[in-house]
Amino acid sequence: MLQRSKTRPQQQLSLGRRLLRDRVLLLFALPGVALIIAFHYVPLLGNMIAFKDYQPFLGINASDWSGWENFSVIFNGDPAFLRALKNTLILTSLQSIFVFPAPILLALLLNSLFSERIKRIAQSILYLPHFMSWVIVVALFQQMLGGSGLLNNYLRSHDLSTINIIGNSELFHVLLTSQIIWKDTGWATILFLAALSQIDSQLYEAASVDGASRMKQLWHVTLPGLRGIIILLFILRLGDSLTVGFEQIILQQQAVGRDISEVLDTYVYNNGVLGGAWGVAAAVGLVKGIVSVILVLTANKVAHIFGEQGVYQR
Amino acid sequence: MPVSRRTFLGGGLAAAAVAVTGTPLLAGCASDKKNAAAANAAVKLPTYTKYGEIKPDLPGTDVVLDGFLKYPANPVKAIAEAPGDGKPITFMTNIPGAIPPAVDKNQFWQELNKRLGSELQISMASNDEYKDKFATRIAGGDLPDILNIPPDTPQIPGLVKAKCMDLTEHLSGDAISKYPFLANIPTEFWKGCVFNGAIYGVPVPRGMSRTSLALYREDLLAAKGIKDPAPKNFQEFFDLAKEMTAAKQNKWAWTRVPMSTIRMMLAIPNVWKEEGGKFTSMYEHEAQEQALEAGRKMVAAGVVNPDAFNDKASARKQWFNGGIAAFDYDSFVAWNQYYNDNSAGDAFAVNMLDVPGFDSGDGAPWMGGALNNVTAFSKDSTHSAETLLKIANWMAAPFGTEEYLFRKYGVAGRHYSLQGTDPVPTKVGTVETGIGLQYISDSTLALYWAGKPDVPQKQHAIQEKVSKRLVYDASYGLYSDTASKKQAQLAKTMTDLEGQIVQGKKPVSDWKTAVQTWKSSGGDKIRTELEQALSDTAGK
Numbered sequence: 001m002l003q004r005s006k007t008r009p010q011q012q013l014s015l016g017r018r019l020l021r022d023r024v025l026l027l028f029a030l031p032g033v034a035l036i037i038a039f040h041y042v043p044l045l046g047n048m049i050a051f052k053d054y055q056p057f058l059g060i061n062a063s064d065w066s067g068w069e070n071f072s073v074i075f076n077g078d079p080a081f082l083r084a085l086k087n088t089l090i091l092t093s094l095q096s097i098f099v100f101p102a103p104i105l106l107a108l109l110l111n112s113l114f115s116e117r118i119k120r121i122a123q124s125i126l127y128l129p130h131f132m133s134w135v136i137v138v139a140l141f142q143q144m145l146g147g148s149g150l151l152n153n154y155l156r157s158h159d160l161s162t163i164n165i166i167g168n169s170e171l172f173h174v175l176l177t178s179q180i181i182w183k184d185t186g187w188a189t190i191l192f193l194a195a196l197s198q199i200d201s202q203l204y205e206a207a208s209v210d211g212a213s214r215m216k217q218l219w220h221v222t223l224p225g226l227r228g229i230i231i232l233l234f235i236l237r238l239g240d241s242l243t244v245g246f247e248q249i250i251l252q253q254q255a256v257g258r259d260i261s262e263v264l265d266t267y268v269y270n271n272g273v274l275g276g277a278w279g280v281a282a283a284v285g286l287v288k289g290i291v292s293v294i295l296v297l298t299a300n301k302v303a304h305i306f307g308e309q310g311v312y313q314r
Numbered sequence: 315m316p317v318s319r320r321t322f323l324g325g326g327l328a329a330a331a332v333a334v335t336g337t338p339l340l341a342g343c344a345s346d347k348k349n350a351a352a353a354n355a356a357v358k359l360p361t362y363t364k365y366g367e368i369k370p371d372l373p374g375t376d377v378v379l380d381g382f383l384k385y386p387a388n389p390v391k392a393i394a395e396a397p398g399d400g401k402p403i404t405f406m407t408n409i410p411g412a413i414p415p416a417v418d419k420n421q422f423w424q425e426l427n428k429r430l431g432s433e434l435q436i437s438m439a440s441n442d443e444y445k446d447k448f449a450t451r452i453a454g455g456d457l458p459d460i461l462n463i464p465p466d467t468p469q470i471p472g473l474v475k476a477k478c479m480d481l482t483e484h485l486s487g488d489a490i491s492k493y494p495f496l497a498n499i500p501t502e503f504w505k506g507c508v509f510n511g512a513i514y515g516v517p518v519p520r521g522m523s524r525t526s527l528a529l530y531r532e533d534l535l536a537a538k539g540i541k542d543p544a545p546k547n548f549q550e551f552f553d554l555a556k557e558m559t560a561a562k563q564n565k566w567a568w569t570r571v572p573m574s575t576i577r578m579m580l581a582i583p584n585v586w587k588e589e590g591g592k593f594t595s596m597y598e599h600e601a602q603e604q605a606l607e608a609g610r611k612m613v614a615a616g617v618v619n620p621d622a623f624n625d626k627a628s629a630r631k632q633w634f635n636g637g638i639a640a641f642d643y644d645s646f647v648a649w650n651q652y653y654n655d656n657s658a659g660d661a662f663a664v665n666m667l668d669v670p671g672f673d674s675g676d677g678a679p680w681m682g683g684a685l686n687n688v689t690a691f692s693k694d695s696t697h698s699a700e701t702l703l704k705i706a707n708w709m710a711a712p713f714g715t716e717e718y719l720f721r722k723y724g725v726a727g728r729h730y731s732l733q734g735t736d737p738v739p740t741k742v743g744t745v746e747t748g749i750g751l752q753y754i755s756d757s758t759l760a761l762y763w764a765g766k767p768d769v770p771q772k773q774h775a776i777q778e779k780v781s782k783r784l785v786y787d788a789s790y791g792l793y794s795d796t797a798s799k800k801q802a803q804l805a806k807t808m809t810d811l812e813g814q815i816v817q818g819k820k821p822v823s824d825w826k827t828a829v830q831t832w833k834s835s836g837g838d839k840i841r842t843e844l845e846q847a848l849s850d851t852a853g854k
Contacts, residue, residue, distance in 0.1 A: 055469065056453035057476040147620020148638075153564055167623045169819050255623040257810040257819075273449045275803045276468025 050282040070283035081284065083259060084267035087173075091244035091263060094177045100237060102185045104230065107192035108222065123193075126186025134247040137183050141175075142166055167255035179248060191229060199225035231308050239296040242288050264288050350471070350793050351847035353511025357482065360490035360513075365498040367392070368714030372761065372774040376500075377681075377781040379522050379646075381761035381774040382713060387735045391716040392495070397704035398432025399697060404458035406437045406451065407750040408444035410651070414748045422724045422746040429720065430705065436749055441627070452477070459695040460702060462753045463515065463688045465506065466802050470688070471793070474514040478690040479699050482513045493703055495710035498757060505791035506685045515688035516706045516755045522777060523759035524682025525784070526645040528575050529652070532663035534558070534640045548579055548608055548672045555617040558640040566619040569630040569639040571609045571816050574680070579672040580605050581785075584680035588788035591848060593841045597808055597829050604672070606825060609816040623813055631655065645682060646759065646773055653763055654744060663768075666776045681784040689754055706755035713760035721751055723764075736764040792851070794843035800836040808832060 019026065046060065053066045073081045106126070113119045129137065144150050145165040152162040165171055203221045212220065246265040253261045262270070264284060272281025296311070303310035367390060372381030417423045417435075427433045437458060439447040448467065451457065457477060463470060483489065485504075490497045496516060503517040535543060538557065545551035555567035580601035587594050596602075612618055619639055621629065631648075633639040635657055642648075649664055656662045669677030691702045711717035719737060723730045729743030739747075761777075763769035789797070811828050814820040829837075 055472055055476075056449065057469075057473045059455060142621070142624070146624075148564055148566075149621075152620070156561055156564075162620070164620075167621070167817075169814065252624075254626075255813075257814045258806070259810065259814070270806075271803070274445055276449075276799065278453075 047282060047286050049279055050286045052279055054278040054282070056278065066279065070279040071287070073280055074284065074287055080262070080271075081267065084262045084264050084284075087260065088242055088244055088263040090173055091176065092241045094173060095180065095244060096237070096241065098177055099180050099184075100234065102181050103188035104192055104226070106185055107189040107196060108218070110189060110193065111196045111222075123186070123189075126189065128186070129183045130187035132183065134183075134245075134251060137179060138248065138251045141179060166252075169256040169260045172252075172256045172260050176245060176248060176252075180245065191233065192226060195226050195229040196222070228309060231303055232311060235296060235299045235303060235311050238299045239292050241295065242292055350510065350795075351850040354508045354791075354793060355851035357508050357511060357513060358487040359501050359504045359508070360485045360497060360499075361488050362499070362501045363491065363494065363497040365392075365494060365712055368712065370760070372770060374774075374777075375781065377522055377784065378774065378777040379759055379761050380713070381770040383762075383767040383770060385719065385735045385737060385762070385764065386714045389714060389716040389719050392711050393708055393717060396429060396431030397701070397708045398430040399701045400432060401697065402433040402435050403430075403460065403697060403702070403705065404435045404437065405460040405462075405750075405754060406448070406458040407439075407462040407753045408441050408464075409438045409748060409750045410441055411748045412745065413438060413440065414745055420746050420749070422729055422743075423749055425720075425725055426749075426751075430708065432701075432705070434705075438750060457692040457694065459692055459697055460705070460754055461690050461692060462518075462750075463690055465683070465685050465687060468802065469798050471509040471798065474690055475510050477693055478514050479693055479695070479702075480512045480514060481516075481691070481699060481703070484699055484703055485513050485516075493707035495707045495712065495757065496703070496755065498712060499710060499755075500758070503684055503758075507688050508791075509793075515690040516703070516710075517684075518686040518689060518753055518756050519684065519758050520647070520686045521682055521684050521758070522781075523646045524686070525679065525777075525780070526574065526643055526648075526682060527578075527669055527679060527776070527780070528572060528667040529634070529642045529644050529649055529664055530667060531634065531637065531640045532665045533658070533661045534637055543667065544670075545667070546670050547674055548576065548670075551575075551579075551667075551670065552608075552612065552615070552617075555612065555641065556615060559617045561616055564638060566617060566633075566639055567641050568612070568618045568622070569633050569642040570622045571612055571618050572641070572643045573605065573609050573812060573816070575643055575669055575677075576605045576608045576672075577601075578669045578679050578785075579677045581671075581678040583788075584785045585787040586789040586844065587785075588844075588848065591845060593788065593844045593848075595832075595837060595841070597832055597837070601672075602825055602829075603822050606812065606815050606822045608672075609812075610818060610822070613816050614818065623817060646761070646777075649773065650763065650769075653766070653769065654739075665772050668776065668779050676783055678785045679780045679783055681786045683787070684790055686756075687753055709751055709755040710757050712757035713762060718757070722747065730764070733765050738765045789844050792844050792847040794840045794847065796836050796839040796843055801840070804832055804836050 013021070049060060049063070050070055051065060051067060052060070052063045053069075054060065054063045068075075072078075110119055110122060113122070132140075142149060145163075146152070147162070147164065147167065149166070151165075155162050165175065168175075199222065203225075204217055207217050207221055242264060244263050244265070246263075246269070249261055249263060249266055250269065253266060258266075258270075268281040268285045268288075271277045271284075275281075300310040300312070368386055370380035371383045374380040414420060414423075417427070423434075435458075437447075444462075445464070445467075448464070452473065461478070463473070467473065484492075485496070499517060499519055503519040503521070504513065507513055507515040507517050530543070535541070535558065540554070540557070543554055545554055558567035559565065577596070580599075582599040582601055582605060583594060583596045585596055587596075619633055630639075630642060631652070634642045635652060635655055637658060649666065652664050653662070669679050671677050689706065691697075691699060695702065708717060709721065711721070723737040723739060724743050724747050726732055726737070728740070729747060730737035730739045732738075761770035761773045808828065811820065811824060815822055815824065
């Protein structure tokens with residue numbers, strides 16, 4: 001009843017009246033909307049170079065149209081493209097399996113700490129790596145685990161055999177994944193911790209009165225409380241699941257070779273910006289973008305089918 | 315004033331073509347790929363006139379560079395009038411060292427602006443980032459008056475045709491005599507500035523100074539009792555590396571796997587080899603697998619820094635300067651740079667190894683790439699071609715002139731202290747002068763190090779030793795459309811594989827398969843185009 005009386009008058013107002021009523025709010029939104037149009041939507045038009053034999057020195061308009069020619073690397077399965085696709089998918093699955101759940105586990109762990117003080121200190125320390133740029137993170141890993149880094153120098157000076165970690169193509173995907181976990185897990189706990197604090201403590205009390213163990217409480221109270229946010233974040237994550245870390249990879253690509261390290265984003269950069277094949281690079285980038293949008297929309301749809309809110313409401 | 319290609323083709327080039335080939339060249343053929351090579355060959359290159367005012371202590375040859383033990387006393391002021399036109403001139407370049415202080419905090423730059431008679435606004439990027447910056451500035455259509463174009467930029471012919479001034483009428487033949495210091499750059503270097511049948515830029519010459527061999531830390535080797543090392547074959551070269559390795563103290567002989575040195579030992583071609591009109595690539599040479607085995611052996615023996623494959627030039631230079639490595643593969647320019655960056659004190663001394671044959675005899679050293687970059691002028695520039703060429707001419711004033719002294723060393727007192735006649739740079743001098751002027755244009759390198767006459771002596775000696783045996787890249791100055799589009803990517807694939815093979819991650823036999831792929835994905839096409847270009851230009 002209450003909801004009805006709230007929504008009804010809105011629907012009865014004409015568009016013009018609603019605009020008039022919200023004019024101040026709309027005015028406030030205007031700069032933001034203009035910014036998004038100018039820097040997000042207008043540049044999207046540049047994607048037309050995917051259909052052109054684009055030469056930067058001729059400009060977009062003067063370059064010749066080339067139809068679907070640039071997409072031939074995708075449709076005909078150019079080995080360099082397939083290699084990039086394969087590595088991207090491997091990293092996407094590694095990240096979905098290992099990187100995504102890590103902050104949930106960490107948040108649960110932090111939440112179970114009794115001492116507020118220790119919790120706060122632990123959180124601060126865990127947040128720190130997020131604020132380091134990838135250059136620094138990569139350099140740190142290099143200094144610690146590199147062939148002439150701290151670990152191997154120690155091993156060598158004690159006559160032990162060294163471990164080849166950085167620059168080892170076999171461990172490259174694992175290394176990338178570990179770096180992301182080290183850098184961003186702490187930061188990503190924020191949202192989950194916020195959601196945890198929203199769970200009504202009476203639910204826990206009721207559960208323990210009913211004789212639920214800690215594990216049972218976790219299963220029947222905590223996780224259901226987190227479900228909404230987990231699904232929301234997972235859908236958003238799917239949207240850039242094909243973005244597996246451009247800067248991080250470019251910085252370490254040299255040592256392991258492109259067979260193992262080329263992903264779609266570095267493919268676009270290496271072929272477009274450096275190699276001059278702008279059209280092909282744009283085509284690959286465009287397809288990647290479209291696939292990402294489809295993933296998000298599908299996941300959202302699935303969420304709706306299972307009665308969840310998803311990213312937006314129906 | 316920019317000259318349109320069409321009007322120009324009607325006049326100068328056709329005349330030049332007739333003069334050189336005896337047959338008139340069809341107008342417009344320059345845009346036709348097939349005839350691009352012929353059109354390029356038809357361009358009358360600038361006449362070389364050596365500037366003879368300054369006599370070197372160690373005279374060079376066509377190949378060996380002039381050496382100087384002292385800076386000449388009372389350097390001549392060779393250019394009377396300021397080259398600028400009073401309006402600001404913009405320039406975009408890479409910077410090899412640290413980014414210098416901005417103009418308002420940089421007295422060298424301020425003094426330069428005064429001397430040029432035009433404010434020089436320089437947009438800089440570090441070596442690693444320059445390619446990105448270059449590509450995006452071109453795509454954005456935002457070009458400076460003076461543009462540093464690296465030779466591996468994709469599709470230079472199309473780029474210069476669309477965006478840059480045709481300088482042929484100002485530079486071709488004797489026209490260059492208006493710019494005596496540009497005329498002092500040997501003709502060979504101008505070949506690399508010719509595209510679409512016209513001269514589109516000014517060379518920043520390298521060649522011999524870019525020739526790279528094994529550099530070694532004389533002081534570190536001497537501390538181990540090794541004087542004047544001269545390995546006679548790969549085995550001795552390898553043993554020397556083992557002797558200079560002490561992994562437990564975190565010392566490794568080499569900063570990187572000296573694959574090029576090993577290839578020179580095996581007489582593998584310098585990029586492309588031409589014989590009777592047929593081209594072969596270095597990749598196809600039958601000794602490649604032997605070279606890779608040898609490189610693999612060095613890595614396995616642990617004589618190369620284990621972080622070498624990250625291939626950061628800055629790290630490599632730190633290892634060599636810091637004494638973590640005793641050997642580095644690099645050029646004469648890098649040799650000087652090492653003295654510049656020296657943090658090891660007075661004992662610091664560098665020398666270069668000659669390259670032996672793999673089993674015995676002499677190796678076949680590779681001549682360095684002819685150009686560092688081509689400097690072109692934007693068509694949209696509000697300055698006249700004459701003004702910009704005058705600036706380039708000023709930047710090319712050779713060793714011994716007052717202009718050179720200022721350009722490289724700055725102002726006495728602040729940027730250098732005079733020891734005898736030698737300008738020894740101060741810390742401020744090193745930092746403030748590094749604004750990339752050498753990439754507008756430059757004279758060929760003079761072998762010289764202020765206050766250390768032994769440096770040019772050593773450099774001159776090794777140059778004389780290898781000069782007769784130098785192997786040249788046969789593709790230089792020949793245009794291949796496929797190479798200009800795909801060369802960089804193709805080469806990258808091969809370097810990637812090389813890295814994996816020498817690290818032992820992939821078998822040596824993978825090389826053969828990769829060469830097949832290289833051939834089918836562009837290598838063979840490049841070969842055909844080069845052969846065509848050569849035959850089109852034969853006898854011209």
